[in-house]
Amino acid sequence: MVDYLLAKNWLPDWLVRMGIRRLIAQRLAYETAQYDRAAYVADLKTRDLAEQTAAANEQHYEIPTPFYHYCLGKNLKYSSSFYENGTETLDEAESAMLAIYSERA
Numbered sequence: 001m002v003d004y005l006l007a008k009n010w011l012p013d014w015l016v017r018m019g020i021r022r023l024i025a026q027r028l029a030y031e032t033a034q035y036d037r038a039a040y041v042a043d044l045k046t047r048d049l050a051e052q053t054a055a056a057n058e059q060h061y062e063i064p065t066p067f068y069h070y071c072l073g074k075n076l077k078y079s080s081s082f083y084e085n086g087t088e089t090l091d092e093a094e095s096a097m098l099a100i101y102s103e104r105a
Helices: 002-007 013-034 037-046 053-060 065-071 090-104
Strands: none
Touching: 037 090
């Protein structure tokens, strides 16, 4: 029934937002329960700094540079970031991921 109401756009925005927030909270609780930070960081330390670089380069050059300045952090890092607490800014999360990689060196 809810899907029908959503498809018809008959639900007010505030109710849709409330539903979205509830779904996000459920997903966050699920992901948090599955999360093992130590194992994740240990796995990262065994990986190359960049994986599948040919595909990444091909995709990168299809997008205009201003797009990256708009949506990436100060390092223009588009491979991944590490949000330890979930409250970090994008720049802080980029720096945290770069710090994990620099620990390997």
